[in-house]
Amino acid sequence: MALPSKNRRSPATRAAPAGVDKVPSGIAGFDQVTGGGLPRGRTTLVCGGAGCGKTLFGMEFLVNGARMHREPGVFLAFEETEADLANNVASLGFDVAGLVARKLLVIDYIKVDRREIEETGEYDLEGLFVRLDHAITSIGATRVVIDTLETLFTGFSNEALLRAELRRLFSWLKLRGVTAVITGEKGEGTLTRYGLEEYVSDCVISLDNRVRDQVSTRRLRIVKYRGSAHGTNEYPFLIDEHGFSVLPVTSLRLDCPVSNQRVSTGVAALDRMLEGGGYYRGSSVLVSGTAGTGKSSLAAMFADASCRRGQRVLYFALEESSAQVVRNMGSIGLDLAHWQARGQLTIQAARPTVFGLEMHLVAMHKAVEQLRPSAVIVDPLSSLVTAGDPHEVKSMLVRLFDYLKMKQITCVVTALTNESGHENTELGISSLIDTWLRVRDIETAGERTRGLYLVKSRGMGHSNQVREFIISSAGVDLVPVAIGPSGVLTGSARRHLESEQRAEVLAGTREVARRQRQLEGKRRLVEQQVAVMRDALLAEEEEMRALAAESGERDARRASAAASRNAKRKPERRHEAAMSKEVRS
Amino acid sequence: MSPAKKPPAKKQTAASAEFLLRLYVAGHTPKSLTAFENLKTICEEHLEGRYRLEVVDLLENPSLARGHQILALPALVRQLPPPVKKIIGDFSNVERVLVGLDLVPVTAGRRA
Known part of the structure; x- marks a missing residue:
């Protein structure tokens, strides 16, 4: 409610026609909850x-x-x-x-103080x-x-x-x-x-x-x-x-603004899986997976990418101290310390049990209000569960996500799932999530490798393929997995298959070259034969022409001889003409 | 309250006043008047010549209420002799007033 800032102090109070006039309390969140104050x-x-x-x-x-x-x-x-x-x-x-x-x-x-007062009648x-x-x-x-x-x-x-x-x-x-x-x-x-x-x-x-x-x-x-x-x-x-x-509940209404703008995930290959763009700005992203699958690394890559874009990032570390996060991410080639020094990255570390779940969320809320970041990372969200029961966790997370959405803050949260974790039981928050990445262990041939796939990504086309998720000192990368006869292959099995495939390809190209050469030879042979035959034909034609010329001469000679003969016997020729007439009739 | 309008003078045996009393009231209400009358009667009867009574109208001097932590009215504060004692009400209960002013032997039951 808009309150007329010029407050006239008139003796009696009355409600303005528009409703109750309110006095802002100035207490963070309270004025929102009450729509203006007291x-x-x-x-x-x-x-x-x-x-x-x-x-x-x-x-x-x-x-x-x-x-x-x-x-x-x-x-x-x-x-x-x-x-x-x-x-x-x-x-x-x-x-x-x-x-x-x-x-x-x-x-x-x-x-x-009752002891000091003696009551002696009406007062x-x-x-x-x-x-x-x-x-x-x-x-x-x-x-x-x-x-x-x-x-x-x-x-x-x-x-x-x-x-x-x-x-x-x-x-x-x-x-x-x-x-x-x-x-x-x-x-x-x-x-x-x-x-x-x-x-x-x-x-x-x-x-x-x-x-x-x-x-x-x-x-x-x-x-x-x-x-x-x-x-x-x-x-x-x-x-x-x-x-x-x-902490005001902003979810009284569900009308948060949406953005079509994309923000890079920090991993080029992952961007490509998401139509080449990345996450939507202001969306909520869940990275879930079992222990040691690289959830934090993915989150940190996003934090780094956001800082690179010149944005501010707020990182809630619930299991590691700030220094630990910085050191660990240094091992995958991310220099978070210098973002911190520049004031773009703020890491807030707190033990989940230090206070109740709500307190955490109020604290997060406050930090967000103060720092106004473009991206928020909660790592890991699942440890908050230790501070409240799952039902409460869910209702609180609804509030958090709603709040961040209203503010158009992209939020990446990680969640630890146990080995047998079903996809739909992860804190029961999957329905609140816009983009859900799942990282999982793939154990084959005595190796543990990581696979990443997109469970969902609202409002955009996305790859449905599993990618192998590789963490190295150069950061995080995704490579397409190989599909072998025994299913998805990752790690050295994938590399093995790849080299096999390369060998096959090589062999294939050799065969083609050989066949090509063979064909070439054949063609040359045919062409030679064709040449020979054409020569023969030419010779024959030559001969034919010679022959024709010869017979022409002979005819000419014979004709001239006949002419000289006809000049001597004309009537004979007339008779011949009469005979031909008879034949025609 | 007409009689109260002569505050510092009431039954003044000047410096020799054994009892220094201050009555706080708010305006000339019937309650204030009753209280004043009752108090005067009690004082005349039990403290004749040994007391000095001041009347403070808080409507005129509201800031004075703070000093003696005045909340309920009418209120009487015994400033002397020490300790400071406070009595509230219209003083219609003579017994309690005397108790409050420590004018009754302990046997009469102080904390009734």
Whole structure:
């Protein structure tokens, strides 16, 4: 929701026609989950057990408001003194004293001690109102945090009166037009121990810190948010040296942008298997395989290629330290150290068990937000399973992949499968994967070689052939495997077959040459015979012509002789003509 | 609260005041008035000539609430003699007020 940045502080609050006006909390991820932040001019209840971050949530709300929006805030502390509070959040980089000096923050510590107070009849909590009002007016605060209001219940015995006063307080806060955060301790089966939630109708947020298998995970849930759409799930959150960050689920909608742009895998032969282009930008790539099949090498090749393109890469190493990754990849000819030095490659190494799965993902999320990489590598993803149960792993990975897709970040993850691993059981995430490479061992003739094939690659034509996957000091390469009579041949068997084939080819060419020579000889023979025959023919023709000429002469001679004879006997010739006439009729 | 408008003067045996009391109220509400009346009666009866009573209206001086950690009103703070004691309410329960001011022998049951 777009919030009018110019916040007018009018006494009463009302929902804008477009919905609830919201105040950004500035807490990473939280504003996304709530679609803008906390309801402006209303009271939000933040409840949860001890140590789940309620106070920090409140403090960050105020500090962010002061720092980013210059909205002054009041922190009414019932549990910690001003000095304690300031010290506690100083480690998060919050300069409370500075904000107080700049009149952007007031911290008022209210001590409630039953032993010091003697109740002697009717009273009310007007003093609290006076103090709060004074604090608000003194700096023109628009944000108020009361931490933890329930302390009052331990300080005063008249619960009926307290409840009436609390009701008055909440309506007073609303009337005052401040955006308030009230924290409350979690009760047995209820959101808060003293049922504060019944006074807060606008927004209730529950924080939780669960321990499971000795790993604790913090979660945040929006119990209700009147007048606003909000995510209803539990969102993991993290408190680290920069404060609070919530991992928003971006998968509320499935409308991530898609790219037709291709990015090279770093292995030319693999690019050729993928229509010659490589992975789609922003797609998720899974490299799965058994131990020692070169999954990490493939991932590292991609990281190297991305760095070469001038992009930033974030490498999450979950089993090796950063130095170890660099050294190991040095053995296949990748110089990752110089990418690190240039700031293009960031390797974040963490033991999977160091914290819960959600924490890992929140940490990844944070790192991605900070570094804004073009490619993310998680190596290996499967070790995260040790930090949560498979079902949770899947749901978290959905979030991670979705998030990376929204950001158009290409993500290469590796997964270790056991020897008997079926293709469809690999963390159950195959359906989330766009391109799935499988590397497997091929054991033949006393040798272990590696084969790589593409299980799937969405949206592109791809080779369906197994390639032999060769890792050398020059990097990773793929060669087409040989298909022999006994199936796929790799390694020396392939080389053997290849040399055999070469020999065969050689023999074949020799045969052809021989046959060619033979044919040539034959042709020459035929041509010779043809020449001889033609000669004979020519001679015969010559003779024929001579013969013809001779007989012509003879005829001529005979004719001249006859002519001379005819000149002497003409009538005889007339008679001859008459005879021929008779024959014709 | 009309009588309270003479804060530093009420029954002042000047420097010799044994009891230094400060009453915090917020505005001239009926509750404030009742509290003041009740308190005055108790003081006159039990502390005659030995006390000095200041009345602080927090609506006029809100910042003063911080010093004595005032939360509930009306509130009476016994600044002298030490230790500092705090009593809240309209002082209608005389017994409790006396307990709160340490004016009742321990036998009367302090922590009732």
